[in-house]
Amino acid sequence: MLILRARNNRTINVEAGQLSQSAHFALQLPYNVLGLGRSANFLDHLYVGIPRPLGEKSVRKQEWTAIIPNSQLIVIPYPHNVPRSWSAKLYLTPSNIVLLTAIALIGVCVFILAIIGILHWQEKGASFCIRIISRREITVLLVTILVVEGIAVAQKTQAAPRQRIELTFDEPYYIEPSFECRFDHLEVRDGPFGFSPLINRYCGLKSPALIRSTGRFMWIKFTSDEELEGKGFQAKYSFIPDPDFTYLGGILNPIPDCQFELSGADGIVRSSQVEQEGKTKPGQAVDCIWTIKATPNAKIYLRFLDYQMEHSNECKRNFVAVYDGSSSIENLKAKFCSTVANDVTLQTGTGVVRMWADEGSRLSRFRMLFTSYVDRK
Known part of the structure; x- marks a missing residue:
């Protein structure tokens, strides 16, 4: 006897009996064929039993569940009086x-792969044409166009002292749209670094309005994820007088930038260099960076020789930050503002160290040893 459920969730019971054999241990094994049609459902329960001798009270019956339909099942009821030891063999006939x-399925997969390959090839060709046009317009029109596949490209635009920067966008403009511009996007920051205040991230079909910096620097970064791409963009930048200084009669003497560059096999990065070179005046806040370049094919290891924050654990007032590769905010490797600064191992040959101390934290200081090393892995 077997039990299964039909498509309409109705239970079906099927029973079939086996006639006794005319000879003891006949060569012809007993069998039953249960016609269920082309059932798509598993057999919920299958009960198999054999007769018991006269006078015996135990039931010789065993149950199997979840049997695959349209198959051949061979049950071996041995030993006869121990049903739990009976075995069953299931045979399937390949269709x-x-x-x-x-x-x-293979044909559909090949067809989809062919379409993907064709679209990718067309996309590569279109991107190549955009890059060629970009170079030509940069040279002739002084237009900044950054269209690169699968990479992030940053550019720092610098105006003369006491000037600001205006950034305007022309047609064509199309950057792959996404929620909060998480994929392809143009990032503009008000300042010279990747950690400068963010103006906005831009993507989509509508070109941004006029963008104006508050100082003489603007940091522009374009990121592409190598997937869907648009036509790109083109933008023109121009320099205008800073309205905060127009009453002074024009451009004054340049204000020194607090930036330092070091390179070689090893060297010392020290905050005392700021006062020695007159990068800031007494009583002013300190916001300086040191860019470190390792020897070719080498990485950088940083070790603090001296470190003290005037206001410990107040990161908004003073800190030392280390960036791996560039000053982009996503490349921040470590930030120290407490009483301890640990060694830092960079994975690239470029390191950026930034120190920030507000007007009341000028006693904050550090001294750091940098060493170029080659990873032998």
Whole structure:
């Protein structure tokens, strides 16, 4: 006897009996064929039993569940009086439908891969044309166009002292749209570094309005994820007088930038260099960076020789930050503002160290040893 459920969730019971054999241990094994049609459902329960001798009270019956339909099941009821020891062998006959289904799936996959390849090839060609046009317009029109596949490109635009920067966008303009511009996007910051205040991130079909800096620097970064791409963009930048200084009669003497560059196999990065070179005046806040370049094919290891923050654990007032590769905010490797500064191992040959101390934290200081090393892995 077997039990299964039909498509309409109706329970179906099927029973079949086996006639006794005319000879003891006949060569012809007993069997039953249960016609269920092409059922797609598993057999919920299958009960198999054999007669018991006269006088015996135990039931010789065993149950199997979840049997695959359209199959051959061989039950070996031995030992006869121990049903839990009976074994069952399930045999499936391969159908041509399985082979045809596999062929159809392979064909669909090949067709989809062909379409993806064609679209990717067309996208590569379009991007190449955009890059060629970009170079030509940069040279002739002084237009900044940054269209690069699978990479982030940053550019720092610098005006003369006491000037500001205006950034305007022309047609064509199309950057892959996404929620909060998480994929392809143009990032503009008000300042010379990747950690300068963010003006906005831009993407989509509508070109941004006029963008104006508050000082003489503007940091522009374009990121592409190598997936869907648009036509790109083109933008023109121009320099205008800073309205905060127009009453002074024009451009004054340049204000020194607090930036330092070091390179070589090893060296010392020290905050005392700021006062020695007159980068800031007494009583002013300190916001300086040191860019370190390692020897070719080498990475950088940084070790603090001296470190003290005037206001410990107040990161808004004073800190030392280390960036790995560039000053972009996503490349921040470590930031120290407490009483301890640990060694830092960079994974690139370029390191950026930034120190910030407000007007009341000028006693903050540090001294750091940098060493170029080659990873032998």
